[in-house]
Amino acid sequence: MPQGDIRTNNLKKPVDVSEYLFTRLHQIGVRSVHGLPGDYNLVALDYLPKAGLTWVGSCNELNAAYAADGYARVKGISALITTFGVGELSAINGIAGAYSEMVPVVHIVGCPSTVSQRNGMLLHHTLGNGDFNVFANMSALVSCVLAKLNDPAEIAAQIDHALRECYVRSRPVYLMLPTDMAIAKVEGERLESPIDLHSPENDADKEDYVVDVVLKYLHAAKKPVVLVDACAVRHRVLDEVHAFITKTKLPVFVTPMGKSAVDETQPNYGGVYVGDASHPDVKEMVEGSDLVLSIGSLKSDFNTAGFSYRLSQLNSIDLHSTHCVVRYSEYSGVHMRGVLRKVTERVDLSQLKVNPVPATVLKPIDTSTIPADSAILQSWFWRAIGDGPFLRENDIIITETGTANFGIWDTRFPAGVTALNQVLWGSIGWALGACQGAALGAKDAGTDRRTILFEGDGSLQLTVQEISTMIRHHLNIILFTICNDGYTIERFIHGMDAEYNDIVEWKYKDLPTVFGGTDETVKKYVVKTKAELEALLADADFNNRKGLRFVELYMPREDAPTSLQLTAQASARNNAKLE
Structure with missing residues (x-):
């Protein structure tokens, strides 16, 4: 009798590895799983519904990693599934960002079978050299745990350890799941004992x-x-x-x-x-x-x-x-x-000696003297967003790397607001994918929170496909596209008029239609003046309707928050240092 059969016969409650893994994910709070299908993960994906998990289906692996990042920041932890080589490498930038910014993402990579790996077979999605560890080695430095699920006797413990470390240390983990191990049997009785997610106590x-x-x-x-x-x-x-x-x-x-x-x-x-x-x-x-x-x-x-x-x-x-x-x-x-x-x-x-905070810092800005037909300027826009009735308690506010990330410093939030940014990693395009994940995280948590994204036009062009995922999953999102003709943050660091900071001007408000939106699922707006902005922010239908609200928001090309200008100058100085 094969040794594998003896192992299986000794299990009290045998379950397949994929079922075990996905059940554990559900137990620690994951409800939706981002990623893309590939032939090395297809069998595992069949187990998602049985564990109570929803497959999201992102447009590419990089966007899926960004979305998993946003989901984890709202829901507490997330999961991403890619395929070996081509899929995981597309995702690694997003995973590196999650590692840099300390976000707990479980990255599951479907890979060739253990037999194929042992025999060094010349398979697709490999480098053609028989090395099946090269991509895992690349991910090792952006993961707090790397687990190769190759031995059924160890897999359950490996999964439990990785998920605990992911949550407690708030960093991504990497699970390499071979096709034959996806259907191998492990001890299901372990599932009756929850993973302990408590941080260790101090001495x-x-x-x-x-x-x-x-x-x-x-x-x-x-x-x-x-x-x-x-x-x-x-x-x-x-x-x-x-x-x-x-x-x-x-x-x-x-x-x-x-x-x-x-x-x-x-x-x-x-x-x-x-x-x-x-x-x-x-x-x-x-x-x-x-x-x-x-x-x-x-x-x-x-x-x-x-x-x-x-x-x-x-x-x-x-x-x-x-x-x-x-x-x-x-x-x-x-x-x-x-x-x-x-x-x-x-x-x-x-x-304790308690001193009062400065009263002038958060004093509402007076925009009454600004002409109604004035262009929308960074100097007052961000304060106006927070001073008026537009923002609500418990909103989720996401700002893209660029003018939005700096401008939002001046916005005063109502109670319960969650703000997401990527100041450290700063991958342009992150925010759109993260917005989709964050909105889904709020939905999976059973809340009715609005997710509001401020996204530059240059950044939008990197990850725009995820608008289709927002529409597909009926997410409650307000998306402000700041149309200012290119990479403004880069202009202020270097090359104000350089061609490399320019972009092609798209017909932005048509994008939701291209990506599957209808008049019932998406409402589109164009805002160019102070009066138009004030009217939009006070519009009850705009504020209260569900689904995607897509706003073209025009600002001058060379306008930026003072905080961005100061930081960009410092960045340029640091870049120019010779020693």
Whole structure:
């Protein structure tokens, strides 16, 4: 009798590997799976419905990876399925972005059978050299776990470990699923025990020591402020952040990557700190503080306006997902969640010095003096979006790399808003795919949240096909296409009039029709003046209808937010440095 049969006969509740994997995905919160079919993953795809999962069907693998990124940011974790070689390499840019920005994506790659690999067969989608590990090796550096599911005796444990690491570490994982293993049997009894997704607890003594040190400096500070950044979002400590700032009422600021991490309706919310590109009052208060409690900082160039922070480590406490730094002392292995909880519990409010945030920073902008037929300008557009009634509680707001990513700093959000951006990786075109994934994540979560995308015309042209996926899945999306004739962010870095920053002008409002939209499923708008914008934002049908609302929004070609101009200048200087 073959050895495989003995193994199967010893299983208490045998299930196929594909069923096991997809059931586990469902158990940890995934409801829809992005990707594209290919002959090495087709058999596995047949198991999706049985596990309660919906197949999305993206237009290409890169867009699918972007969508999985957006889905995970809203739903908590996501899954992407591609085929060996050609499919996974198309997706790897999106996966690298998820790794860079700490987004938990499970990347499943259907690959040739274990027999084909052992025999070094000359198969399609290979390099023709018999090496079946070359593509996995490429993905290894952008995955926190790489698991080759080659042995039925180990596969179930490999899957459970990879999914736990993906969630806890908030990074992509790579699962290589051979065609013959997709239908191999594993122990299904394991499915009765959920995967433990809790982060490990800190050593109590170390944690208490760090808490005491933090409280010592916090109680002594005369002008303390709180600065919340991306890792507080990615590592799911926002409940602890809000408990702390609600109890202490300390002035709290966010970075561009931390935008929406804090309830911006709180009276102690002071705005966005981004070094030299900050509002002057924000810059003065943060940089003039004698103690900055920084939570989850990620000091990349665009997140700091070209490394223009002016914060002394002597006056800083940095809380991270793997360690904490208090002034010049680092405490490895002490995670921020436990520290934040205990600091909140033990802080002595009578010893805190709480200063008011600058009142001028978030004061509504007066646009009444701007002529009705004025062109729409970056200088007031982003404030007007937040000052009026257009935005709603719990909206999802996505901004593309470019003018939108910088302009949104000036928009004040209602409570419960989730803002998505890709400031660190900065792959142009990411936002359209991420928007589709985010909107689907909201739908799968059983919510009625609107997803609002601000997308440049140049970026749109990279990933425009996913409009068809939005329409196909009846997603609730408002898509503002900023028509300003090309790559504005690149123009301000270098080449304002260079041909390489130009694009072909499309007939944008016709795109939803090309991609399958009808008058019932899509409504299209063209907005060129202040009056037209105000009328649109106040339009009840525009705000309340379901499905895709596609807006052509025209802005001048050489107009950009001041924050983008300052950051672009810093980027150009860094690019020009010789040593």
